[in-house]
Each structure stands twice: as C-alpha cells, then as structure tokens.
Amino acid sequence: MAESAVKEIPLNSVQVEALVVMKIVKACSATFPTTATGSLVGMDVNGTLQITNSFPFPTADVAASDSHPNDHMAASNLAAAAPRSKANVAYQNEMIKCLREVNVDANNVGWYTSANMGNFINTSLIENQYYYQKEMNERTVALVHDVSRSSQGALSLRAFRLSPNFMAAYKEGKFTTENMQKTKLTYKDVLIELPIIVHNSHLLTSFLHQLPAELPKEELEFPASLQELTANQPPIPLYPNLESLDLSIDPYLEKTCDQLLDSIETHYTELNNFQYFQRQLAREQTKVTAWKTKRAAENATRAAQKLAPLPEDEWERLFKLPTEPSRLEGMLNARQVEQYSRQVDGFTASITSKMFAVKSNLLPESS
Known part of the structure; x- marks a missing residue:
C-alpha cells in the first residue's frame, strides 16, 4: 500500500548532492571528448528524487599514441551503451551491494552521461533511459552534463525522464504516421525535464557563507536564538565578474x-x-x-x-x-x-x- 501511494506522487524535482556534482564533473571531464556514463544512487522522498552518490561505469581505454578519430568514436559508442550492457549491470549490482554493506544509500535512481555542445538527444539516450524506466523501480532520471558548456564557467547539468506517452509508444515499437496521429505524439513529448537543486550540508553552507568575508577584528556577538539569526541574516558580498563585460561573440x-x-x-x-x-x-x-x-x-x-x-x-x-x-x-x-x-x-x-x-x-x- 505504501509503495503504491509513493508511486502515485509524480516526480517534480531532483536534488543532487554537491559531492555527486563534483564526481560527475570530474568523471566527464577526464574522458572528454569520449562519452562518460555512470550510475546514480539515492532515494525518492515525497516526489523529490534525492541523489546522494554516484560511480562511473568502466570503459575501454584508447591509447593516446596510436589513436585514430574512429577509435574515439567507437569508444564513445561503447560508453553510450554501457548502462544497459550485461557486464556493467553486474558491476552496478556489485557496487550497490558494497554500498549497502557500509550503510550508504543503495537504491538505483538512474544514470548520468556527458554531452558535447548539447548534442545528447539520440537513440542511445532513449534506449538507456527506457531500460531504467521500464523496470519495477521506474522512478529514475538521466542526468546530462554538458562539458563544453560548463567549461565557460556556468555548470550545465540537466535531468530528464521519458514521458508516459512516449514510453507506451516505444514499448509497442510502432512509430508510424497513423499511430502518432492517433496518440497525438510529437517531438515535444519525448523528454520531460525536471528542475535540479544542488544540495549542500549545513556545515558546508556555513563555511561557504563565511569564506568570502574578512576575518573579524573584534569579538563576535552570537545570536541568542534561531529567530534572531533568521531575522538578522549577514549580507553576502558580491563577486566582481569582469568577464561578463566582454563584447566578443561567444x-x-x-x-x-x-x-x-x-x-x-x-x-x-x-x-x-x-x-x-x-x-x-x-x-x-x-x-x-x-x-x-x-x-x-x-x-x-x-x-x-x-x-x-x-x-x-x-x-x-x-x-x-x-x-x-x-x-x-x-x-x-x-x-x-x-x-x-x-x-x-x-x-x-x-x-x-x-x-x-x-x-x-x-x-x-x-x-
């Protein structure tokens, strides 16, 4: 009864731990321009999918000395199909088993992949997400990290799910004009994007608030209660960013x-x-x-x-x-x-x- 009640609540957002974001960025940047993929673990809490940990899938290394452009393309194709390969499914189950033994969240909630210049909407993305979303635990997402876009200084991390109409059409495998007109399925109904919230621990949040400020020269007056702290919040200093004034075309x-x-x-x-x-x-x-x-x-x-x-x-x-x-x-x-x-x-x-x-x-x- 409880599981059915949880499944009736639709997913409305994805909360990603800051450590998971750093892991994804590091894994995707290390293999760029080859596609990087990995698994996500966490839990679903009242319609918010909380991602608390991640680990990459093993991929075949390409030698840098005698590498050919086709080698990197083949490696990208293998990495794109990694989430649904039998070897990586066994590897993922073994990793989740080890996480469960050390009392860490061990519920698979999706997978992540890297992208280059926003080029990620392809059959590999659809097949991988369908593989995760068709299982009993269908409350899974696909995180897409755009390495090229993030290199400009703004983090590009997006969460996607397949729409129910597209899931039904993909299960039947009939993408004909008649069926698409009958179900009113368009290209806009393929993916559903969910908002992402980057979550930090309270200790880290306090450290980040104090990091840009100068060291106090006098003794601090600590607030007497939480209400006083909420009423008198310390101002956050502004960071000067001169790069935003650059007139050169992107x-x-x-x-x-x-x-x-x-x-x-x-x-x-x-x-x-x-x-x-x-x-x-x-x-x-x-x-x-x-x-x-x-x-x-x-x-x-x-x-x-x-x-x-x-x-x-x-x-x-x-x-x-x-x-x-x-x-x-x-x-x-x-x-x-x-x-x-x-x-x-x-x-x-x-x-x-x-x-x-x-x-x-x-x-x-x-x-």
Whole structure:
C-alpha cells in the first residue's frame, strides 16, 4: 500500500548532492571528448528524487599514441551503451551491494552521461533511459552534463525522464504516421525535464557563507536564538565578474550554428526518405487498384458464363507494399534541433544586450 501511494506522487524535482556534482564533473571531464556514463544512487522522498552518490561505469581505454578519430568514436559508442550492457549491470549490482554493506544509500535512481555542445538527444539516450524506466523501480532520471558548456564557467547539468506517452509508444515499437496521429505524439513529448537543486550540508553552507568575508577584528556577538539569526541574516558580498563585460561573440555560437545546420540537413534527409516511401506506396496502390478492377471484370464475365469466380485476395501475394520507415529518428532529430535553437537563443541574448548598451560607442554616427 505504501509503495503504491509513493508511486502515485509524480516526480517534480531532483536534488543532487554537491559531492555527486563534483564526481560527475570530474568523471566527464577526464574522458572528454569520449562519452562518460555512470550510475546514480539515492532515494525518492515525497516526489523529490534525492541523489546522494554516484560511480562511473568502466570503459575501454584508447591509447593516446596510436589513436585514430574512429577509435574515439567507437569508444564513445561503447560508453553510450554501457548502462544497459550485461557486464556493467553486474558491476552496478556489485557496487550497490558494497554500498549497502557500509550503510550508504543503495537504491538505483538512474544514470548520468556527458554531452558535447548539447548534442545528447539520440537513440542511445532513449534506449538507456527506457531500460531504467521500464523496470519495477521506474522512478529514475538521466542526468546530462554538458562539458563544453560548463567549461565557460556556468555548470550545465540537466535531468530528464521519458514521458508516459512516449514510453507506451516505444514499448509497442510502432512509430508510424497513423499511430502518432492517433496518440497525438510529437517531438515535444519525448523528454520531460525536471528542475535540479544542488544540495549542500549545513556545515558546508556555513563555511561557504563565511569564506568570502574578512576575518573579524573584534569579538563576535552570537545570536541568542534561531529567530534572531533568521531575522538578522549577514549580507553576502558580491563577486566582481569582469568577464561578463566582454563584447566578443561567444566562441561556441559558431559551432552550435554549424551543428544546427547539420541537424536541419538530417531532417530534410528524413523528410525525403518519407516522401520516397509515399511515392512508392502510391505507385503500388495504383497497381493493386488496377489489378482489382481487372479481376472484378473477369469475375463478372465468369459469372455470366456460370463459372466459379476467381479469388480477389491474390493481390496480397502478387504485390508487396513498402513498409513505412520509423519516424523515431525524425522525432529525435526535431527535438535536437529545438535543443540547438535554445542554445543559440541563450548565447545571443547576453551578446545582443551588451551590443545595444555600447551601440553609441561602436556607431557614433547613429546616435
């Protein structure tokens, strides 16, 4: 009863310990540009998924001396499929068993992966998350850490889950136009993003609040009660950040635009393939209609001659209608295009505002 009541509460946020964030950042940065994956452990408390520990999956090392670009690509593919491989499933169970012996949270709550320039929406992400989410303990998430974006100074860590509609469609494996129209499934319904809260212990929070302040020269007057401490909170000093005044265009903007154009070209390729299928289907259906008309005329003639009619379902054996290609790749690519578009919007927002601020200095004649 208690488990069913817990499952009825939907997940609304993900709380990640600061130590887990540091572990994920370190593991993803150490293997960059190869994809890094790992397991997450924690617990679900009233709709908030608390992630308290993590450990990486073992991957095959690529020799730096005789490495080839294809070697890193193959290593990335192996690492992307690591969460659902049999060897890593056994490794994960053994690690969770060891964590349970030392009285640490030992409930698997998902997995994490690294990304480069926001390029993470692919079949590997879907297959891994479906593998975790289809089990009995389906309250799992996928954490995505963008190494390139985080290198600019702002942590990029996002949590995703597969939507229930997409889970049902992926279980059936029918991503046809008819089924998608029936279920009203679009590229926006593939992933659900959950807000992330980075949690620190109270001792660490107190240390961080005192770190930027100067050492007191006089004896401190400690508050008499918690209410007094809450009422008179110490001011937090501001950090001067001169890099935010830089007028240079973001170096990642050009790369993101190139990847956006590549995704749009992939979309047109998928569209051309589907149009080719429609032409092939129309051509075959025209042949089937002509054959049925001819067979109906032959049966009418045979009926006038009082002969047995010929079967009218032989067209299924004579003609083979083309199979409709899966629309899953097109959906994921459309979702990736949306991801790149949001990144471009985020890059250009700050640059445009700074350009307008110094417009009179850049273009004196326009003022």
